[in-house]
Amino acid sequence: MNEIKIFCPATIANLSCGFDVLGLCLDNVGDEMIIKKSALKGVRITKIVGANLPLETEKNVAGVAALALLKALNSDAGFEIEIYKKIQAGSGIGSSAASSAGAVFGINELLGRPFATKDLVPFAMQGEKLACGNAHADNVAPALLGGFTLVRSYAPLDIIQIESPSELYATVVHPQIELKTADARSVLKQNVSLQKAIIQWGNLGGLIAGLYTKDYHLIGRSLHDEIVEPLRSVLIPGFDVIKQTALENGALGSGISGSGPSIFALSKGKTTAYKIAKAMSEVYDQMQLPYEMHVSRVNPDGVRIIEN
């Protein structure tokens, strides 16, 4: 195999009570990448379509992630990467993670899979470090592995794949405003009340239990964020109305995707997910706020090969 074309999915991190630990993978929202073996040693980004991003390998998240993988393998192989961006940067659904995850997944395939997919996470995290200064795994883990992933620990890195029911759908609306991750982080407080933290981990326990037992009601009852959402949601126009609208239209729960500004809702079944999308659209239409809307089932597989 000398060339591979892959789909690099968008992801929802900071899933309500799972702030900084729990994320999920989307199915029909994502970038595409073409990666080719090259006679020339090293990694070159040869084409970027759909976004104004740096072509220099060391300044591109896909490039940095790819270099981290090759360094670990002590490999002098060469690769050319074409990136077809469909996920907007700064949307809060893992745009940089999709590129980082795609690069390491694709190169690992072309090299005959020296690493298990799970072991690619640390390399993709290097792309995240370039993107936001923090080598977090919240988005690259679900992008690579699919489904729901829990980052139990960073020291040592411990990623847990969480089983989830098959009828779970996400509706994601991305209001076209700029919300920098740094600004979204600056509203956080260093300390939280023990009382709220206990509510948060009770809900996270309920959410994990609901996913394993396919108990949609329990999933819904648990999808609350006591700590971060109240601080961040004020940065997102119409957040309260969008969330309320989602719940009134059958969502199990709703919250901020990543560090925003995208807002997600989870629901049982495609019909409800589209109904929520329609209702959310009406809210932003009325506010005359431009937006992108996505409806996707939870993608159980993560990055996938389109052609090779």
Place this chain on the structure above:
Amino acid sequence: MNEIKIFCPATIANLSCGFDVLGLCLDNVGDEMIIKKSALKGVRITKIVGANLPLETEKNVAGVAALALLKALNSDAGFEIEIYKKIQAGSGIGSSAASSAGAVFGINELLGRPFATKDLVPFAMQGEKLACGNAHADNVAPALLGGFTLVRSYAPLDIIQIESPSELYATVVHPQIELKTADARSVLKQNVSLQKAIIQWGNLGGLIAGLYTKDYHLIGRSLHDEIVEPLRSVLIPGFDVIKQTALENGALGSGISGSGPSIFALSKGKTTAYKIAKAMSEVYDQMQLPYEMHVSRVNPDGVRIIEN
């Protein structure tokens, strides 16, 4: 049925990262109660063996829990309760909860089960309110339901039964010191760092996932308490040595049971649990500190009928 004899199990609450939400039920550690129907309306505590506790119904946790149940049923039935205490008060393994849970379970049986067992939790919580001022469910829920229970929420009350692997054993050592719940609570801080809270809910997520997937290693990796154990463990003589000894002898994890002073260790299999008990004993023997030692599998059923 006019009379029932029941086993009322001890329980471990505040299970490491599951502070205030997660507890488990023990199997061969507990009280016994005999409850009889009486022609005389109301609830009377007729005998208490093994502890110096009040016989007045309104001052006894079993009495208060029983009255709460009868009030909800608007019942004018009469009952006599005999309590054979084997769990020491103030041990941190749910002594008051065993009596509260036993009273409501037994009376509910004698009345032909007007309530499902799960719905008895709020009545048993009234006994906890008398015992410590706080109507918590951490111990009465696992005592009534068995296994691991998660108190996801108090408003509204939402108790989740968590599946767990069958080979899980607990070793519990109870150093014979007095540690009042009020003192154990007073060392807590009202605020915690967000960073530590995230580690805590990551671990709780991992623990719940480990229980569902019967992944003993994951259970072990997740059994950490970042927040409460560092503050409370200093109140328990030898805590660090006992915990370290448990881990060195094969425990998956170890921590404070309830609000102490008992220390628990979880392990896979009876042999390891007894090995840990022996090693813990040697530590306290050397310190010349009196203790009680318990080894028990996780009790999947909760309160049970011995005779009726």
